[in-house]
Amino acid sequence: MVRVDRIRKDLEFLAGITSTPGEGVTRLAFSGEETRAREYLRKEMEAAGLELYRDNAGNLFGRREGRLKDAPVVMFGSHIDSVVHGGAFDGPAGIISALEAMRVIKEQSIETSLPLEMVIMTEEEGGRFGSGVWGSRAMAGRVSREEIFEGRDKEGITKAEAMRSFGLDPEKVRDAERAPGSIRAFLELHIEQGPILENNGKDVGIVESIVGIRTFFVTIRGKADHAGTTPMEFRKDALVGASRVFSEVDTIARRSGKGTVATVGMVNVRPGAFNIVPEEVHFSIDLRASSEEVIEKAAREMKRFLEDQCSEQGLEFLWEERLAVPPVNIDPTIRDVFVQVSEEKNISTHLMASGAGHDAMVMASVAPVGMIFVPSRNGKSHCPEEWTDYEQVAKGADLLLGAVIKLAG
Amino acid sequence: MVRVDRIRKDLEFLAGITSTPGEGVTRLAFSGEETRAREYLRKEMEAAGLELYRDNAGNLFGRREGRLKDAPVVMFGSHIDSVVHGGAFDGPAGIISALEAMRVIKEQSIETSLPLEMVIMTEEEGGRFGSGVWGSRAMAGRVSREEIFEGRDKEGITKAEAMRSFGLDPEKVRDAERAPGSIRAFLELHIEQGPILENNGKDVGIVESIVGIRTFFVTIRGKADHAGTTPMEFRKDALVGASRVFSEVDTIARRSGKGTVATVGMVNVRPGAFNIVPEEVHFSIDLRASSEEVIEKAAREMKRFLEDQCSEQGLEFLWEERLAVPPVNIDPTIRDVFVQVSEEKNISTHLMASGAGHDAMVMASVAPVGMIFVPSRNGKSHCPEEWTDYEQVAKGADLLLGAVIKLAG
Numbered sequence: 001m002v003r004v005d006r007i008r009k010d011l012e013f014l015a016g017i018t019s020t021p022g023e024g025v026t027r028l029a030f031s032g033e034e035t036r037a038r039e040y041l042r043k044e045m046e047a048a049g050l051e052l053y054r055d056n057a058g059n060l061f062g063r064r065e066g067r068l069k070d071a072p073v074v075m076f077g078s079h080i081d082s083v084v085h086g087g088a089f090d091g092p093a094g095i096i097s098a099l100e101a102m103r104v105i106k107e108q109s110i111e112t113s114l115p116l117e118m119v120i121m122t123e124e125e126g127g128r129f130g131s132g133v134w135g136s137r138a139m140a141g142r143v144s145r146e147e148i149f150e151g152r153d154k155e156g157i158t159k160a161e162a163m164r165s166f167g168l169d170p171e172k173v174r175d176a177e178r179a180p181g182s183i184r185a186f187l188e189l190h191i192e193q194g195p196i197l198e199n200n201g202k203d204v205g206i207v208e209s210i211v212g213i214r215t216f217f218v219t220i221r222g223k224a225d226h227a228g229t230t231p232m233e234f235r236k237d238a239l240v241g242a243s244r245v246f247s248e249v250d251t252i253a254r255r256s257g258k259g260t261v262a263t264v265g266m267v268n269v270r271p272g273a274f275n276i277v278p279e280e281v282h283f284s285i286d287l288r289a290s291s292e293e294v295i296e297k298a299a300r301e302m303k304r305f306l307e308d309q310c311s312e313q314g315l316e317f318l319w320e321e322r323l324a325v326p327p328v329n330i331d332p333t334i335r336d337v338f339v340q341v342s343e344e345k346n347i348s349t350h351l352m353a354s355g356a357g358h359d360a361m362v363m364a365s366v367a368p369v370g371m372i373f374v375p376s377r378n379g380k381s382h383c384p385e386e387w388t389d390y391e392q393v394a395k396g397a398d399l400l401l402g403a404v405i406k407l408a409g
Numbered sequence: 410m411v412r413v414d415r416i417r418k419d420l421e422f423l424a425g426i427t428s429t430p431g432e433g434v435t436r437l438a439f440s441g442e443e444t445r446a447r448e449y450l451r452k453e454m455e456a457a458g459l460e461l462y463r464d465n466a467g468n469l470f471g472r473r474e475g476r477l478k479d480a481p482v483v484m485f486g487s488h489i490d491s492v493v494h495g496g497a498f499d500g501p502a503g504i505i506s507a508l509e510a511m512r513v514i515k516e517q518s519i520e521t522s523l524p525l526e527m528v529i530m531t532e533e534e535g536g537r538f539g540s541g542v543w544g545s546r547a548m549a550g551r552v553s554r555e556e557i558f559e560g561r562d563k564e565g566i567t568k569a570e571a572m573r574s575f576g577l578d579p580e581k582v583r584d585a586e587r588a589p590g591s592i593r594a595f596l597e598l599h600i601e602q603g604p605i606l607e608n609n610g611k612d613v614g615i616v617e618s619i620v621g622i623r624t625f626f627v628t629i630r631g632k633a634d635h636a637g638t639t640p641m642e643f644r645k646d647a648l649v650g651a652s653r654v655f656s657e658v659d660t661i662a663r664r665s666g667k668g669t670v671a672t673v674g675m676v677n678v679r680p681g682a683f684n685i686v687p688e689e690v691h692f693s694i695d696l697r698a699s700s701e702e703v704i705e706k707a708a709r710e711m712k713r714f715l716e717d718q719c720s721e722q723g724l725e726f727l728w729e730e731r732l733a734v735p736p737v738n739i740d741p742t743i744r745d746v747f748v749q750v751s752e753e754k755n756i757s758t759h760l761m762a763s764g765a766g767h768d769a770m771v772m773a774s775v776a777p778v779g780m781i782f783v784p785s786r787n788g789k790s791h792c793p794e795e796w797t798d799y800e801q802v803a804k805g806a807d808l809l810l811g812a813v814i815k816l817a818g
């Protein structure tokens with residue numbers, strides 16, 4: 001069995017490694033905080049009998065050999081970087097679960113056919129260079145020279161410079177790429193970052209799919225007019241048109257069902273004076289669903305509504321697709337292993353979609369993947385209040401442990 | 410008859426007195442530009458046989474005596490200050506019409522029973538110290554010591570300091586107040602700043618009322634959540650609630666009719682990230698109508714809709730009344746004089762409400778007032794494109810001239 005006291009000690013220690021003490025965890029990629037966190041983890045991983053190595057993207061691995069030589073590996077882990085003023089569990093919950101699983105495997109001298117590797121992924125959040133899931137993308141061969149040599153953080157430091165100061169050679173990132181078939185399974189435990197498990201009173205979530213994301217930026221243009229002297233029938237009020245779109249985006253998401261969500265989060269109204277009719281409204285639509293068909297249909301409905309509204313009210317618009325990430329299906333055999341193990345261990349589960357992207361989403365292009373969610377108190381994440389009880393992390397870690405052993409045979 | 414060539418020459422000359430040449434007229438109150446404009450007007454007013462004097466608020470008067478001693482005066486004029494990057498007609502159209510009327514009265518040696526005064530009001534726009542209709546408020550006894558000694562412009566200069574550099578004693582502003590009954594009528598010609606006259610193809614507008622203004626600032630508060638991981642049914646999206654209010658504000662204004670207008674012009678959405686459900690939306694409602702009952706009813710309907718929306722969606726709100734200016738009724742006898750004169754002079758008219766506040770609105774508390782509107786091309790104002798054909802100004806000036814002669818007997 002995994003031990004809650006060790007999980008607690010590890011998570012509390014990592015929570016203290018932040019550049020914003022008292023104001024949540026800030027541990028940016030390639031930073032001094034990340035280095036200190038890794039020093040702690042290196043020692044713990046070595047104590048768990050693992051052989052450490054690092055790839056050229058900065059991902060840190062702890063390997064335990066299996067009975068079979070040159071066999072594909074069962075890999076599991078998460079990330080250690082955070083957003084600015086984030087929480088103590090987004091990333092570390094998965095790292096410490098993996099570490100604790102490795103400890104138990106050593107303590108119980110469990111032999112597996114396949115080798116095991118726990119992994120600390122680099123720069124999942126993208127909080128520093130604006131390009132997230134970096135470590136997993138490097139393993140999937142999906143990084144560009146531009147982001148390495150041209151992207152800069154707030155201080156003007158390029159990712160290449162940050163990598164060098166981390167002892168990495170930015171010219172060799174491509175070496176991190178993994179060959180197809182070399183990873184038998186990639187498993188990630190992560191906090192849910194939403195309210196579903198808490199509301200259902202379940203111990204863990206077994207992820208069936210990671211939602212696809214479509215992001216649109218829309219501009220509606222009307223006419224700026226004096227709010228006092230322009231009768232209603234002469235107006236082309238960009239905000240009146242936009243407000244109906246905002247409302248309809250919500251309605252379409254609810255009607256689409258199957259966990260579809262849509263959000264207008266960013267809104268700019270110009271000129272923005274209380275006594276001038278709005279000339280232009282610029283806003284974002286973030287649309288997510290587990291199936292590409294549902295996304296396509298919802299996006300079409302939103303755009304058609306926008307077109308109708310604008311033509312009805314004499315407004316112009318610009319519809320721009322900014323991001324399109326397809327949904328990822330979780331490997332059903334891995335999902336079934338999770339279900340089986342959780343039944344054996346009497347852990348209550350909820351089959352669900354992941355509404356956020358994770359390293360596992362990227363890894364799905366090089367390996368069968370599986371994801372375990374543990375509950376987030378009040379659904380909160382990316383803030384200092386982010387919380388999961390240590391006992392809840394331990395239940396997830398226990399499920400991870402059982403699944404790793406089963407998959408590695 | 411008034412002469413278009415002189416009106417044109419005057420307006421073109423004033424248009425050139427701006428601190429932002431090539432980018433519209435910027436002629437702030439108590440500025441060097443205002444001083445230069447007044448120097449020109451002083452000469453022209455003297456040439457029109459007027460006796461000049463200035464009150465302690467800075468209002469400049471040009472007086473022509475009538476046959477009766479100590480009789481109430483017929484006063485007419487407008488302002489000479491502008492907004493930043495404003496137009497050449499908002500204010501000057503009324504000033505130059507008044508000047509041209511005085512010239513014609515002199516040329517034709519017209520004798521009136523009552524004395525006549527044209528007036529150049531100070532700081533109508535409030536573009537510099539943020540407190541508009543200053544000159545008329547001083548005449549109505551509605552200025553405060555705070556705005557004189559504490560309000561500052563962008564450079565940190567108080568109004569008191571600006572007044573001193575203009576040769577005025579800020580301690581004596583109260584002397585500008587006019588006794589009840591001392592003004593027989595106050596007439597103002599102004600550009601419409603809206604599209605109604607142009608759309609109706611009428612020469613001038615005769616204002617029947619100046620709308621009342623009610624300004625509300627509303628805050629709707631929900632819950633910030635991750636846009637991917639928070640199912641629709643768990644959200645408290647402040648923008649979804651707000652968007653329905655935006656739309657309903659428009660609907661209520663249209664349903665209220667009688668020229669009611671309502672505008673949501675200023676909107677702030679927080680935190681404002683594309684992947685976070687909006688926690689808070691702060692916005693303005695500007696509501697105007699000619700009758701206090703209509704305003705009251707519309708405001709009640711808006712607030713009730715807001716309450717219903719928020720309680721339905723679990724949102725909180727704050728409803729703040731920021732400004733309440735009651736509607737002003739134009740003196741019906743003056744309106745009738747305008748109608749009569751326009752029929753005699755074959756000037757086509759449209760009876761209408763003024764959707765914006767003007768000096769005449771304030772003067773209504775000390776004298777019967779009347780207002781003439783001349784058309785604004787494309788309804789535009791407070792921008793460099795602001796335009797009224799000189800012939801259109803002349804028609805309005807001709808109506809003003811006739812009405813002044815009739816009212817002064």
